[in-house]
Amino acid sequence: MNTSTYVLGHADAEVRRLLLQGRLYNDYTEHALRLAGLRPGMRVLDIGSGPGDVSFVAARLVGPTGSVLGVDAAPEMVELARARAAEQGFGTVDFTQAVIDAITLDEPVDAVIGRLILMHLPDPAATLRRLSSLVRPGGVIAVAEIDITRARTVPDLPLFSQVISGIVRAFEAMGLSARFGSTLHTVFADAGLGSPRLAIGAPIGTAADDDILAYGAEVWRLVSPIAEQGGFGLDDLDDLDDFVPQFRREAVAADALITMPSLITAWAEVQR
Secondary structure: OOOOOOOOOOOHHHHHHHHHHHHHHHHHHHHHHHHHOOOOOOEEEEEOOOOOHHHHHHHHHHOOOOEEEEEEOOHHHHHHHHHHHHHHOOOOEEEEEOOHHHOOOOOOEEEEEEEOOHHHOOOHHHHHHHHHOOEEEEEEEEEEEEEHHHOEEEOOOHHHHHHHHHHHHHHHHOOOOOOHHHHHHHHHHHOOOOOOEEEEEOOEEOOOOHHHHHHHHHHHHHHHHHHHHHOOOOOOOOOHHHHHHHHHHHHHHHOOEEEOOEEEEEEEEOOO
């Protein structure tokens, strides 16, 4: 079974990072899902739904006449997503616990969506192929994945460059591709879905953007134990709590423009 090999965990720090990630990337996800054809009245399946952000984006697009089912393998994530849905008044969204290859539906959906989940699976193309069988003919499958290597600053900031390089190496050490988003077109082709349409989005800002600075810190906090173990940690950063102030000082001094990792979304119509 292509069960998730999600290796980043679900501790409080990871939940905090996921919520921050949502604030940074939800608008780009919404734009891509609009382009993919999500519209009022559609029934949507969100795989690897985590704390629910992508499901909530989809719910706004399909409106009160549509519905969204979020599926996640972690019971604590399902519980959190349900609580957030109730708090935000999303009555057309439900969440359930299941591994991806165990998902069964009473009837096909109009769309299957997911964000930052395929990269954690052992055979992404096989997973897409199976998921496409859950979509009605003429429906859509749309997934979004990251390319960390596209992050950069202008001008180059030494701390940011070191952190991005370290994150890329840490992902590789965990068996994950830091460039996975840029391979989505080949994954779709291997899944028999043809050549997908694609969209790209990335948060961009300056030292004044607290979420951008904090997101870099949270990702580094997550992978720094792997970096230290692999011998490519940050020698000049003794305390992770110093990361954001140091990053901000460098960015202010250089009047830098900061571009975060790119979110690449691919989608295709399901033909049978």
